[in-house]
Amino acid sequence: MDKKETNLLDACLLSVIDKHAFDAELSNGHRFVAFLRRKDFGCQHPQAGETVPVEMSPYDMSQGRLVIDQE
Numbered sequence: 001m002d003k004k005e006t007n008l009l010d011a012c013l014l015s016v017i018d019k020h021a022f023d024a025e026l027s028n029g030h031r032f033v034a035f036l037r038r039k040d041f042g043c044q045h046p047q048a049g050e051t052v053p054v055e056m057s058p059y060d061m062s063q064g065r066l067v068i069d070q071e
Helices: none
Strands: 007-018 021-026 031-036 051-057 060-066
Parallel strands (some): 031 060
């Protein structure tokens, strides 16, 4: 059984890099690039200034993946 190690954190989106990447910042001041998951490309994209959940690997804190609720 393969198990991924990820952390789910809240991040504020600072700016839009392109339509699938954002500059983001955690509450402790750590800045990184957050990407949309491929399956979320058709969903409504978050805007700069919003706080969204981000999935990050504890091994590479330079990038993260936005978690978009599909309700």
